[in-house]
Amino acid sequence: MSTSALRTPLVLVAGVDRAAVARAATALFGDLPGAVLVHHDVRELGQGVVVRTVHMHAADGVRAETTAVELAHGCLSCTLRLDLLPLLVDLAHRADVSRVVLQLDPTLEPEHLCWAIDNLLLDDTPRAAATGRAEPAAAFVEVEAVVATVDARTWLDDATGADVLADRGLAATPDDDRTLAQLAVGQVAIADVVLLAGRPDDAWSAVRLAAVLDRLVPDAARADLDRWRPAEVLAGLGPEGRWSRCFTAHEPLLRGAPPLGEDAGVCLVRFRARRPFHPERLHDALDVLLDGVVCSRGRFWLASRQDSALWLESAGAGLRLGDAGPWLATYGDDPQRWVDVDPQRQVSAALRWDAEHGDRDVEIVVLVHQQIPGAVIAALDAALLTDEEYALGPDAWAELPDPFGAWHEEPCEAGTPADDDSTHVTYREDRS
Known part of the structure; x- marks a missing residue:
């Protein structure tokens, strides 16, 4: 970093296809002077x-350093965090590093790493040693963009299918x-830049893919992987990247300004x-979100x-449900509980x-393509309490059979908390 007030830009490159991700990351590394590829x-x-390779520009060409990182207590997420975050801080302190390009393995989701960069505190940095105050890696690096590669021929099928990752190795x-599908959609949903590799099989498939991307990432730049100019694309991005909007249940569910009309059978349902x-009727109704639907949240x-x-x-x-913490209506007049609540929320x-139920409500956005x-x-509306059930009140509601079972903590999952002041717990059910 040229001064302590500046943070080193960081670009994350993700995608399901390992070769396409490598091509995009290599293009960034070669097109940006002073870049480091990790x-x-x-x-x-x-x-x-886990094998870590760091490529750096040197006077005699490109120098590569390869290190075998031992798996930390069997957890890939923890291993990456323990190795990557300190590495980013070290690189940020180097005067000869102007930008870091992070080439993600296909199994990794950029949102999880962005959250870790922004939130996990490091107590072994030089500044932390001097001040006694732990800081996140985000104090030293700034996520400039998330780049997602998309196979234009297969991505939509991948994003709407039922295959588990093991089926694809x-x-x-x-x-x-x-x-x-969870991986493919998650990588693209957070992207500032979408790079298309190849072409769809026919014009109809091309229209449908474009319609999905227009609604999933309406504000993302889109380019051809074979012909894009990395420096120009990055320079054209807005000041606020989507990466900083890691999903919480209480933020606006529609990002940017997506088309609200239907195109080639693709549309957003709110x-x-x-x-x-x-509880029981919702459990049955959730199947409607898993057939002919790209994604929902x-x-x-x-x-x-x-x-x-x-x-x-x-x-x-694929479906995940989780606990996003208490409704604000449960906070009452206790000022201490309101201090850390996000102003936007x-x-x-x-x-x-x-007046009676506070902020309790339902809001779900669904991106459909064949539904x-x-x-x-109709399915979600039928799952709501009827007028007669609603009139019975919360005490009676608490006695309703609940088929969702117990939520469980996932401390080593590379996930983002649903809210900063709550424990992230998830309920999974195989609906495929």
Whole structure:
């Protein structure tokens, strides 16, 4: 860094296809003077190691340093964090490094790493030693962009299918139960730049792919992987990257200004309600989000869990539900509980505040490609409490059968907390 006040730019490159990611990362490395290329190869996980390679420009060409990083207590996420975050800080302190390019293995999700960079505190940096105050890697590096590579011929099928990562040889660990759709959608949903590799099989497929991307990442730059100019594309990005908007259940669910109309069967469906879901009927209704749907996400109010805001996100045939912490209505007049609440969440809650139930509500956004929008609305609407059930009140709702079971903590999962002041817990169910 030229001065302590400046942070070194960081570009993350992600995608399902290893070769395409490598091409994009190499182009960035070669096109940006002073860039460093960092790659963690996880294909040797069976031997308990992650192979880290750092490429740097030198007077005599490009120098590569390869290191075998031992797997930390069997957890890939922790291994990457323990190795990558200090490395980023070290590189940021080098005067000859102007930018870091991080080439992600196909199994990695950029949102998780962005959250770790921004939130996990490091107590062994020189500044922390001098001040006694731990800081995140974000104090030294700034995520300039997330670049996602997309195989234009296969991505939409991958993003709407039911294959698990193990089916494609992409599972990070033996117990990695993520679906390919969750990975493919997650990598693109956070992207500032989408690079298309190849072309769809026909004009109709091209239109459908464009319609999906227009709605999933309306504000992302889009370019051809074979012909893009990295420096020009990065220079054209806005000052606020999508990477800083790691999903929480309480932020606006529609980012940017996506088209709201239908195109080639692709459209956004927005469902809102001011009463809770019946647990059993919602459990049955969730199947509508896993057929003919690219992805969905949102927060919801479950009658049997009056105090907790819950969230859901799906991609293809994969679904996750989780606890997003308490509704603000449970905070009462305790000023200490309100201190750390995000101001945007407070404003949003105030605009929809109900005298009896506070900020409790349902809002779910669904991106469909082969599903009838009305079917989504009808299924979710039928899962809400009826007028008779609603009239019984919260005490009666608490006694309703709840098929979702217990939520469980996942301390080593490379996930982002649903909210900063809550424990991140997830309920998974195989609906494929």
